[in-house]
Amino acid sequence: MKKEDLQVAIIGGGAAGFFAAISAKTHRPEAKVTIYEKSDKLLSKVRISGGGRCNVTHHCFDIRELVKNYPRGERPLKKAFGMFSPTDTIEWFQKRGVELKTESDGRMFPTTDDSETIIDCLMQETRELGIGIKTKSNIKSLKRLEKGYELGFHRGGRIVANEVVVATGGSPRVSGFDWLRKLDHEIEEPVPSLFTFNMPNESIKELMGVVAEPVSVKIMGSKLQSSGPLLITHWGMSGPAILKLSAFGARELNEMDYRFTVLVNWTGERTEQEIREILKTIEYEHGKKKIASVNPFGLAGRLWEFLINKLELGDDMIWQNMGKKNINRMVHLLTNDEYQVEGKTTFKEEFVTCGGISLQGVDMKTMQSRKSPNLYFAGEVLDIDGVTGGFNFQAAWTTGYIAGMLK
Incomplete structure (x- = not known):
């Protein structure tokens, strides 16, 4: 396979999916990276977070203290935050012209107090990197091949990708993970969290x-x-x-x-x-x-x-x-x-669940599946969730960034 033939599929057009796509294209410039979103809306949680202001992260830079804000994922996240921390998040957005401010309770927002600032930044980055985006592309099946995966769509049609990042978010029902269970992944039953x-x-x-x-x-x-x-x-x-x-x-x-x-x-x-x-x-x-x-x-x-x-x-x-x-x-x-x-x-309109892909089946240093090579996970699809205050977005940025490194 030639370098230019490398196909990377990102399943999910939310915070973790976009960050994974940007990371993948940054680390593998020669790859063709495409985001597949089941709805016609991108970054919908980013838009409504923090009352429309987007609580990007939290002003907590001691990883030992940071992980205490995660009821699920505390210990495994220590490794992940060592690779991409709130400091890295702040610097990443700052380099792209987005300044963040800290409020008295530690929550961090763009100085514009407008979530569209974050959305515009992420959309601009995907355009500049040449990342493809396909909406109304609901994935029905994920089949392991000798080299890569075959993705089947609900509306028909199939594609093949060498590397796949699953960033589909949480699901209120365990049946929402059935297509991933078929790849031998253990699922922690989802229940509401916040x-x-x-x-x-x-x-x-x-x-x-x-x-x-x-x-x-x-x-x-x-x-x-x-x-x-x-x-x-x-x-x-x-x-x-x-x-x-x-x-x-x-x-x-x-x-x-x-x-x-x-x-x-x-x-x-x-x-x-x-x-x-x-x-x-x-x-x-x-x-x-x-x-x-x-x-x-x-x-x-x-x-x-x-x-x-x-x-x-x-x-x-x-x-x-x-x-x-x-x-x-x-x-x-x-x-x-x-x-x-x-x-x-x-809580407001921010639906958060605990549950999802068991962390026992994921290498937290790479976010790669321990069951299926070249399959990665990022964001709330994992059995990781934080308390309110920007912690769930930080987990999304961190796991998305690491998954996109495609190690």
Whole structure:
């Protein structure tokens, strides 16, 4: 086979697919690289990410800390991030005229606050490199040949490629991986990963828009817990604390059928003893003031009022009349406030799953299949997922870049 005859097929026109294609053409300039996308839309997740701003990566450059944000893939990703890290992502876009900025929570966005900036950059790069793009090209089958693979399309027709990168993203059903299972790859069953908690019977929903920060949340009857900002919505609860909990508890919460009790510590990591001491000080210094007028933990006014009403203390209750029993009740409420969850909602429009191609069958130094030579994987098709904050895109850039090296 002549060098110029090398055919590389990239299956999937998302972030990982585009980065794999660009990497492949960069490392193998003589190859004919083509992206095959099943829909008529390219980079659709990039477009909607971060409310249309595209959360490109996260301002975390210590790989040991970075991998802690991946419920699935933490240990294998150490090798991968050593080859292409958030620093490399920032530099890659910067060299192509796209500057990124860091927000207070570590998320990184283009300075334009527009995801089209990222899309335009990736599209421009594919044009300059001469990468082919074919939309409405849904792959039905992938058959191993003596040299390469035969790709069959749902609409009919077949092509042959010497090297194939699968970057099709996650699938809500395990059947979505059947065509890859035929190549002897083990599939981890997909379940939703990033989602908000629905609380149809909880009155706290009336406080929609209120943010409490920081809080500590845990699932009753399990070891699942997380901390961070919590956002009250018209459905129930969201925000980083909840989303992180949903990611690390994805499989366990799925087994519970998304019906469980969440416990909220509205004071963050403070213990009951610490809170009791603070309340004693309030009793002593503000004894004649009404409970509602002294907010010792910096909670939003509406939330503090809601919690006081939950204790049914009365509008005229003053601190010096609380008594030991009511103080104990308040301490318990602040540290172990219970809410019933009955369902989930996709976080914004960003559908993320855990599950996919088992990492046992993939060489994370090359992203090449251990089962089938010259077959590579990148992005969410792998059993890798991160918490919200740019971590899933970083995994896409990293695995796409490495897969495209075609080692």
